[in-house]
Amino acid sequence: MARRKYVVGNWKMNGLKSALGEAEAIFAAAGQQSAVDVALCPPFTMVGALAALPKAVVGGQDCHAAQSGAYTGSVSAPMLVDSGARLVLVGHSERREGFAESDADVKAKAEAALAAGLNVILCCGEPLSVRESGDAIAFVLNQIEHSLPDAFDADRLAIAYEPIWAIGTGLVPTLNDVSAMHGALREALRGRVGGKADQMRLLYGGSVNGENAAELLSAGDVDGALVGGASLSAAKFNPIVDAAAALAG
Numbered sequence: 444m445a446r447r448k449y450v451v452g453n454w455k456m457n458g459l460k461s462a463l464g465e466a467e468a469i470f471a472a473a474g475q476q477s478a479v480d481v482a483l484c485p486p487f488t489m490v491g492a493l494a495a496l497p498k499a500v501v502g503g504q505d506c507h508a509a510q511s512g513a514y515t516g517s518v519s520a521p522m523l524v525d526s527g528a529r530l531v532l533v534g535h536s537e538r539r540e541g542f543a544e545s546d547a548d549v550k551a552k553a554e555a556a557l558a559a560g561l562n563v564i565l566c567c568g569e570p571l572s573v574r575e576s577g578d579a580i581a582f583v584l585n586q587i588e589h590s591l592p593d594a595f596d597a598d599r600l601a602i603a604y605e606p607i608w609a610i611g612t613g614l615v616p617t618l619n620d621v622s623a624m625h626g627a628l629r630e631a632l633r634g635r636v637g638g639k640a641d642q643m644r645l646l647y648g649g650s651v652n653g654e655n656a657a658e659l660l661s662a663g664d665v666d667g668a669l670v671g672g673a674s675l676s677a678a679k680f681n682p683i684v685d686a687a688a689a690l691a692g
């Protein structure tokens with residue numbers, strides 16, 4: 444079954460109101476591409492403003508596992524929905540590493556997001572030491588085994604494989620390594636959801652840009668990209684969407 448390409452921008456802690464024009468230009472161009480799904484994940488403060496733009500599909504970058512309560516500084520999945528978000532990233536390595544989020548935390552967040560009606564992009568990826576020791580696939584499959592919700596609709600959850608050493612560094616894995624990882628992820632997902640794993644989109648993330656997107660997106664079992672730095676401007680992001688559209692035919 445053909446899976447629609449999916450290109451998602453993660454603005455991280457970037458984006459003031461002055462960046463709205465970039466988002467507008469990104470969604471306007473995406474609206475012309477019928478074969479590609481495009482979404483942007485801005486900081487919480489910008490979710491509502493982006494969601495109000497024409498053709499917008501907006502996500503959060505994280506959510507709390509609880510619906511509400513005494514969690515100063517946190518934002519819940521129902522709050523994201525209330526602000527206009529339709530999806531959320533969970534388990535980004537910058538959350539896992541910088542905020543000590545465990546697989547169990549990521550799983551709880553994914554479950555809360557699905558329960559609130561958000562689609563989920565669950566992130567995974569190995570540090571450089573693990574890649575160098577040759578254990579990357581086992582490491583990532585273990586992350587996924589423990590971070591996936593017990594039950595989920597295959598069409599509401601995507602996986603983003605982002606090797607930590609490739610994020611923001613300009614380094615990218617070989618196509619063989621990307622395909623091997625995505626193939627292993629697909630196989631592991633079959634163990635969880637059977638044939639529905641073939642509907643699930645597996646995104647690659649880590650230094651994706653307009654120059655390397657066509658190649659990375661053509662690797663086996665790669666259904667899209669999660670893009671950080673190159674998602675901050677339409678000039679850099681739209682060529683990635685164009686590359687995905689060209690592959691989608």
Ligand code: PGA
Pocket residue numbers: 453605609610611612648649650651669670671672673
């Ligand atoms: P990058 O970030 O594209 O800037 O490497 C990707 C990500 O962290 O999602």
